[in-house]
Amino acid sequence: MSLPPLAAVRVFEAAARHENYSRAAEELALTQAGVSYQIKLLEERIGAQLFTRKGRGVALTSLGKRIAPRVSEAFSLLGEAFSAAQAENEAVLSITCSRTFATNWLAERIGAFNLTKPSLAVRLHVSDEVVDLAAGEIDVAIRGVIDPGPGVVTHFLVRQIITPMASPEFLARNPISTPADLRKVTRLSPNDEWWDTWFASLSDGYDGAHDPGLRFDSQVLDGQAAIAGHGVAMIFPPMFPDAIAAGRLVAPFDHYAVEARTMWLVYPEHKRNLAKVRAFRDWLLPAIRESLGDDPLGALVHPKDA
Known part of the structure; x- marks a missing residue:
């Protein structure tokens, strides 16, 4: 047998606990007619009566009395499971x-x-x-x-905000005074589009084509290689404050570009x-x-x- 609609089971649990449709409706923010409909739907699904009329109220049938505690326990376990999941999250x-x-x-x-x-x-x-x-x-x-x-x-x-940076030792061995000089030295990750962005921002129109060089897949590796003296890296300076403050990374140009x-x-x-x-x-x-x-x-x- 497939499970009945959960909404109907939830209504049954509340109605069984209160043995009163009006109180169940109030708890679940439903109308009394809505509660009656869900109970009828559930009874038709299982083919048995769960409540009988008792004066102006309702009472559980023998079947209803047998399954009500198990249904309440099931909802209690569901509540505990979701509470645990929420707490873990x-x-x-x-x-x-x-x-x-x-x-x-x-x-x-x-x-x-x-x-x-x-x-x-x-x-x-x-x-x-x-x-x-x-x-x-x-x-x-x-x-x-x-x-x-x-x-x-x-x-x-x-x-x-990006600019080329290198170690003082590298710049001492490879003097750089103009952007064109970058073509004569090792650029780190020259295929990185940050280089294109920086060159495109120059007023002299120098395009800085992709040259051979050491290629990495992360700016942090570019920066570490530059600090080690292996070439010029395109750097976002706030990501390397200690190296810049210690003079291990310096910028040969006072020109910065905004990365998109x-x-x-x-x-x-x-x-x-x-x-x-x-x-x-x-x-x-x-x-x-x-x-x-x-x-x-x-x-x-x-x-x-x-």
Whole structure:
């Protein structure tokens, strides 16, 4: 036998507990006629009567008395299962972000967030690929995209302001005074479209064709290779503050370009009211602003205001 409609079973459980259709209707926000209809539907489905008239009220039949405790227990178990699932979901925050952001910004700061929410476990999914938030496994994403897309809540983080950078030792061996000099030295990941963006922003029209060079698949690797003296990397400076402050990365030009993909905090609309998501949002936004200090590059300027 297939299961009867869950709505009808739920109405039966309430009516059996109260032995009163009016009270069951009040509990379930139904009309008394609606309760009667669901009970009749259930009785027709199982082919037996569950209630009898008793004065102005109702009473359970012998069959109704036998199954009512089991039905109540089943709903109690369902409630416990969903409560446990909700508690487990609220206890873990899943974050996805790029390798560069995870390695050079979030990893050294996430402990500060944990101090504000010590009972919340953080799971970090590191990937340069855009993860499908609709799948439900990830709570929040930190993405560098042009358009975060529909069905998500977005919060602006930073514009990615980029410029070539290298180690002082590399620049001492390979003097660079004009953009054209970049054609004569090793460029790291010269196939990266960030190079195209920077060259396109020059007023002299130099196009900087893709040259042979070392190629990586992440800005964090480009930056580390540049620090090691292996070439010139196209860098978003706020991702390498320590290396820049220590003089291990320097910019040969005072020229910056705005990358088309802005960084956003993104999460599904149905998760906007989750306490863990609100807590991370309320920590991340001011932490980003604080990390950029006086923001000399204007990275905190919203694209709409630029």
